[in-house]
Amino acid sequence: xxxxxxxxxxxxxxxxxxxxxxxxxxxxxxxxxxxxxxxxxxxxxxxxxxxxxxxxxxxxxxxxxxxxxxxxxxxxxxxxxxxxxxxxxxxxxxxxxxxxxxxxxxxxxxxxxxxxxxxxxxxxxxxxxxxxxxxxxxxxxxxx
Amino acid sequence: xxxxxxxxxxxxxxxxxxxxxxxxxxxxxxxxxxxxxxxxxxxxxxxxxxxxxxxxxxxxxxxxxxxxxxxxxxxxxxxxxxxxxxxxxxxxxxxxxxxxxxxxxxxxxxxxxxxxxxxxxxxxxxxxxxxxxxxxxxxxxxxx
DNA sequence: CTTGACCTTAGAGTTTACTCCAAGGTTTAT
DNA sequence: ATAAACCTTGGAGTAAACTCTAAGGTCAAG
Ligand SMILES: [Zn+2]
Ligand SMILES: [Zn+2]
Ligand SMILES: [Zn+2]
Ligand SMILES: [Zn+2]
Numbered sequence: 001x002x003x004x005x006x007x008x009x010x011x012x013x014x015x016x017x018x019x020x021x022x023x024x025x026x027x028x029x030x031x032x033x034x035x036x037x038x039x040x041x042x043x044x045x046x047x048x049x050x051x052x053x054x055x056x057x058x059x060x061x062x063x064x065x066x067x068x069x070x071x072x073x074x075x076x077x078x079x080x081x082x083x084x085x086x087x088x089x090x091x092x093x094x095x096x097x098x099x100x101x102x103x104x105x106x107x108x109x110x111x112x113x114x115x116x117x118x119x120x121x122x123x124x125x126x127x128x129x130x131x132x133x134x135x136x137x138x139x140x141x142x143x144x
Numbered sequence: 145x146x147x148x149x150x151x152x153x154x155x156x157x158x159x160x161x162x163x164x165x166x167x168x169x170x171x172x173x174x175x176x177x178x179x180x181x182x183x184x185x186x187x188x189x190x191x192x193x194x195x196x197x198x199x200x201x202x203x204x205x206x207x208x209x210x211x212x213x214x215x216x217x218x219x220x221x222x223x224x225x226x227x228x229x230x231x232x233x234x235x236x237x238x239x240x241x242x243x244x245x246x247x248x249x250x251x252x253x254x255x256x257x258x259x260x261x262x263x264x265x266x267x268x269x270x271x272x273x274x275x276x277x278x279x280x281x282x283x284x285x286x287x288x
Numbered sequence: 289c290t291t292g293a294c295c296t297t298a299g300a301g302t303t304t305a306c307t308c309c310a311a312g313g314t315t316t317a318t
Numbered sequence: 319a320t321a322a323a324c325c326t327t328g329g330a331g332t333a334a335a336c337t338c339t340a341a342g343g344t345c346a347a348g
Pocket of ligand 2 (some may be wrong): 113115121125141223
């Protein structure tokens with residue numbers, strides 16, 4: 001049994017984080033001592049490990065809650081249930097990557113079109129593109 | 145001159161958004177009518193266009209504020225100033241993409257390892273990987 | 289003259305995942 | 319006995335970009 005500070009140190013998290021996870025229903029200490037202190041079992045510690053690993057691969061706390069609820073009822077759950085959560089997340093991640101790659105391409109085009117020199121920004125292709133309704137990017141700076 | 149609702153409709157944004165942009169110093173209406181109504185000029189409308197285009201390519205409102213402050217003082221700014229903002233953003237976007245691609249790879253490995261069938265989640269490789277300290281992923285489900 | 293569509297302000301609520309603070313109780317060590 | 323290092327609760331604050339509500343002023347039409 002670990003007190004909150006011990007568990008927190010073991011996993012290098014803030015004690016407030018553990019209290020927060022408890023409030024969110026992710027990690028409820030298996031017992032409370034007579035002095036009111038939260039007492040975490042090694043099963044609790046294992047669960048915290050799962051939470052942190054899941055977090056590290058991009059799951060939100062809400063996703064993790066779903067995952068943990070499957071965990072505790074493994075016997076009555078199917079591989080399908082688990083895989084759906086992962087695939088759902090994968091879809092979200094892919095969508096976000098696509099969005100960022102679109103940003104990336106636009107930004108790169110803007111960057112490439114600007115000389116980046118000490119010329120006046122009056123003729124900067126980046127500003128011109130942002131001002132133009134068609135968002136046209138000239139191929140390069142055209143300072144006189 | 146447009147009233148707030150007219151401008152909002154033209155650009156398909158919420159009037160609250162325009163008031164918010166004003167509070168943030170991004171788009172201050174060029175005049176206020178005697179009845180207290182905000183009055184936007186066509187220059188204001190043009191600025192709103194710039195804001196929305198910049199947003200569409202991934203700039204935060206804070207980035208956009210910087211960009212607009214360069215815009216209004218173009219004459220005393222250099223291409224370098226503008227390009228730095230864009231390149232900075234590009235770095236951030238690239239970093240975020242890298243992070244998400246790491247998530248993506250982990251999620252894909254997990255997904256690929258799970259049969260996704262109606263087998264019991266007891267033997268699900270995804271759950272096993274999350275439980276294992278080394279985060280080991282078996283190559284495939286091994287239901288008996 | 290009243291209805292409805294506008295507009296105003298100030299301020300609260302949303303989301304996510306914490307993080308910090310205050311005020312106080314408990315335990316351990318000296 | 320007392321200080322240091324724990325622990326408790328409740329509640330506030332953070333970022334970002336809105337979005338909504340309440341309570342009320344303004345304006346054009348019928
Ligand atoms: Zn240039
Ligand atoms: Zn330039
Ligand atoms: Zn399986
Ligand atoms: Zn499985």
